[in-house]
Amino acid sequence: xxxxxxxxxxxxxxxxxxxxxxxxxxxxxxxxxxxxxxxxxxxxxxxxxxxxxxxxxxxxxxxxxxxxxxxxxxxxxxxxxxxxxxxxxxxxxxxxxxxxxxxxxxxxxxxxxxxxxxxxxxxxxxxxxxxxxxxxxxxxxxxxxxxxxxxxxx
Amino acid sequence: xxxxxxxxxxxxxxxxxxxxxxxxxxxxxxxxxxxxxxxxxxxxxxxxxxxxxxxxxxxxxxxxxxxxxxxxxxxxxxxxxxxxxxxxxxxxxxxxxxxxxxxxxxxxxxxxxxxxxxxxxxxxxxxxxxxxxxxxxxxxxxxxxxxxxxxxxx
Numbered sequence: 001x002x003x004x005x006x007x008x009x010x011x012x013x014x015x016x017x018x019x020x021x022x023x024x025x026x027x028x029x030x031x032x033x034x035x036x037x038x039x040x041x042x043x044x045x046x047x048x049x050x051x052x053x054x055x056x057x058x059x060x061x062x063x064x065x066x067x068x069x070x071x072x073x074x075x076x077x078x079x080x081x082x083x084x085x086x087x088x089x090x091x092x093x094x095x096x097x098x099x100x101x102x103x104x105x106x107x108x109x110x111x112x113x114x115x116x117x118x119x120x121x122x123x124x125x126x127x128x129x130x131x132x133x134x135x136x137x138x139x140x141x142x143x144x145x146x147x148x149x150x151x152x153x154x
Numbered sequence: 155x156x157x158x159x160x161x162x163x164x165x166x167x168x169x170x171x172x173x174x175x176x177x178x179x180x181x182x183x184x185x186x187x188x189x190x191x192x193x194x195x196x197x198x199x200x201x202x203x204x205x206x207x208x209x210x211x212x213x214x215x216x217x218x219x220x221x222x223x224x225x226x227x228x229x230x231x232x233x234x235x236x237x238x239x240x241x242x243x244x245x246x247x248x249x250x251x252x253x254x255x256x257x258x259x260x261x262x263x264x265x266x267x268x269x270x271x272x273x274x275x276x277x278x279x280x281x282x283x284x285x286x287x288x289x290x291x292x293x294x295x296x297x298x299x300x301x302x303x304x305x306x307x308x
Binding site for chain 2: 045046047048049054055056083086087090094112113114115116117118119120121122123124125126127128129130
């Protein structure tokens with residue numbers, strides 16, 4: 001997997017959380033995923049398919065982190081992991097995928113449109129339908145942790 | 155949601171299970187989904203985006219059903235909900251989406267390529283990022299139950 005696919009994604013994540021939730025997110029050293037357990041309690045996932053490359057992206061938030069982030073985004077206290085949280089995570093994922101695509105177009109990669117899905121559940125596992133290794137980038141914020149998964153193959 | 159989107163999907167599901175797993179699947183009366191709890195223990199989900207319509211499809215299998223179906227497809231006993239099951243569900247979802255697209259092209263609808271994701275977990279909830287109602291079609295087989303979710307908007 002080429003790092004050129006990872007950086008636009010991380011920048012989009014940092015951007016969205018900064019502008020929409022006033023939350024500063026700091027990326028920590030990445031590692032290669034060794035099992036399929038989602039790292040968080042709610043995960044937004046979206047496939048990206050283009051002529052030259054295809055991949056799958058996921059953003060997995062701990063309950064603690066997403067409840068704070070959603071409360072900041074919506075300007076009201078959100079305290080349960082329900083449809084509102086699914087909407088927020090879907091929206092974050094959608095904007096991140098959009099930002100990533102725009103950055104990759106400048107590098108000569110175009111991707112089809114796609115719709116993210118959101119999964120809520122303790123101990124859920126997400127399987128990306130791509131052949132490449134999956135890179136995990138942990139993020140820390142003052143609201144708690146979340147994890148970005150990127151998997152691309154050319 | 156127009157029923158023209160539902161029938162090709164159901165036919166593709168019946169077709170795939172019949173040809174790949176020698177499993178006869180009988181659709182039962184559909185109902186509109188009232189909460190977001192996945193009906194099964196493993197779910198394949200895939201967005202479909204086109205110029206004239208967009209939607210999201212999911213196939214959610216009970217553990218009992220998918221272990222039998224996977225064992226039949228692979229010709230060996232599969233007894234745990236691991237990556238092999240994720241592969242099988244991803245493959246079934248992929249083929250079903252492909253078959254549905256081909257049928258819908260004949261009706262004048264084209265869709266971009268997409269990659270399905272698979273989720274394993276007891277009590278997981280899947281949220282489709284579309285505005286329309288979600289129709290559930292329960293299926294019965296001699297292997298157990300599974301559920302098809304279709305959500306489309308024009």
